[in-house]
């Protein structure tokens with residue numbers, strides 16, 4: 149079972165948002181047309197490393213990384229990667245990796261059972277959801293038992309918000325609905341589950357303002373800065389990150405699609421204040437994940 153073994157003093161950053169896209173047998177998390185589309189969107193044809201290679205990549209940079217896949221078996225009609233396997237592989241690299249689980253909320257009771265098993269038997273430290281790719285509305289009552297279970301476990305849940313590269317440029321965006329990733333759909337979840345720590349990921353673009361406003365209203369909401377180069381951060385988001393939300397904004401990339409090297413290079417050109425960066429890069433995540441001393 150995974151037990152974190154991260155030396156906070158030895159690392160410079162915790163990347164809150166790293167996707168595992170292939171398993172050790174070469175099976176991809178997404179169906180083939182979506183893999184091609186996302187590569188075009190991010191202009192990358194780079195490697196899609198499995199867990200061991202991701203660990204090595206972050207170890208070389210003195211960084212830790214939260215790793216997960218997205219189980220969208222219902223919506224994509226595609227066998228997901230195994231979160232159990234990811235957690236077990238991460239356990240072998242516990243000096244740098246922190247496994248999050250993924251369950252498909254549309255599988256109902258099975259999702260609850262899998263989530264409980266991932267927490268109790270594999271030691272996952274949180275969950276990742278992608279409402280657009282999984283095709284569900286997080287504000288809907290039928291998912292409340294899942295939020296309750298995660299809240300009781302005391303681990304955070306990351307939700308993708310806003311635009312996504314997955315399905316971009318394919319007919320009808322592969323039928324995926326961006327409205328499901330409107331951060332306002334998380335507001336009722338944050339209201340009904342005040343002890344559930346909710347991380348809104350990639351809140352850049354048209355929805356950034358509303359995501360940030362949610363952050364000032366509900367103190368169980370966080371923002372991770374993944375999925376976009378920092379040079380595209382809207383001014384409003386930077387203002388919040390420099391002030392009222394500086395303790396609840398988190399470094400995240402979307403590796404392997406966006407690398408930490410590029411993120412760190414581009415963040416230097418933003419108006420993020422140097423004194424808030426240590427919190428964003430490491431301390432806030434350490435607190436959220438329960439690692440802080």
Ligand SMILES: [Zn+2]
Nearest residue numbers: 165167308349
């Ligand atoms: Zn993501």
